[in-house]
Amino acid sequence: MSEQALRERIALHGRSLFERGLTFGSSGNMSVQLPDGMLITPTNTCLGRIDPDRISKLSSTGELLSGDKPSKECFLHRAVYDARSNDQSIVHLHSTHSVAVSCLADIDPADVLPPITAYYVMRVGRLPLVPYFPPGDEGLAAAVESQARLSRAVLLANHGPVVAGADLDSAVNATEELEETARLFLMLRGQPTRFLTEPQCDELRQRFPN
Template sequence: MTEATKAREDICRIAKSMFDRGLTCGASGNISVRLSDGNYLVTPTGSSMGFLDPAQISHLDQNLRHLSGDKPTKEIPLHSAFYDTRAQTGAVVHLHSTYSVALSMLPDIDPDNALPTLTPYGIMRLGKVKLLPFFLPGDAAMGEAVRALAGTRSAVLLANHGPVVAEKDLWTAVYAMEELEETAKLAVLLHSMEPKTLSDQDVQAVARKFGVNW
């Protein structure tokens, strides 16, 4: 099995799993993977992540020119911003997951660190998550906002839209995305209860132990 064939199958299998568990719905969400030759595989525009066909996954060259498959997601500028600013990026996952979107709309969220420090795992897998302002879907300005972060963040939360995670490979990106959504769920459920978060000392200890840039 070639690298591209395996990546196509992994994209479809992972996307269906997330769809089946309600992490994305309808034709929302998109995934991209950078292959070792510098080309990209990207989920098609207007497609449901629950019903992807490996043969229809978009294939783009290093300059993001469409080579084969269906037309790629309109969020290509968002994905490419992570690839261009974070050399270690091998995959990008973007969802419209319910609790992350809900968290992005709460009025007292810290835009520099949108996820409260409720568990060590959000820190370990995501570091600080930047809350970006609202952009129209497909707006190239989303990509410019990510580029302005200069590769310092592996995850962002788009206001009233959803989370985006970039990681070294597809599985790591998915695990981080799921951690983001679970932490957002805790934050929303506990929002009115003033939960006890990890102390600054605890946060720094986690960051040091797991090599997180905090």
């Protein structure tokens, strides 16, 4: 896919996520890795109104080559790419249900959400919780990188999800699956619930490896 086509794809997904209420205001960011750098949504930009030509293009060393000033969390994207060399795209949102789950006191930080559906296991898998850091704090990079080596998705405490994928469509689909699973998890709290068993999850992981 050409660089221009990738720019247009980022804008298309951004508008779709915004119009369906998965991102708000100027929150959230998306990126796609290029052979010579990275495309990333600009800082203080509403994902619902992205101009493809103003998407930031960074060199492999982080220099701004074209477009507007990049997201202040571009260091976070670079940390995930360093940890996951086969993934080419990252989506970071402040989606409501995922953020709500990230604020709960009684979740398992090693794996936040239970295996409610097969599609969650297939598209997201394990979801570790990364401790809270202030927005833009570069100390977050090392914490995220260590967890991203083991999981394509991480949940930032009191902040939101960061999800990597082989391409932009895959990363967006996994992010949407995570948000829907977070919504189901909150709906089911306090109810007798049947989750997938570990053998059922193992079978899914073998048939549909991330």
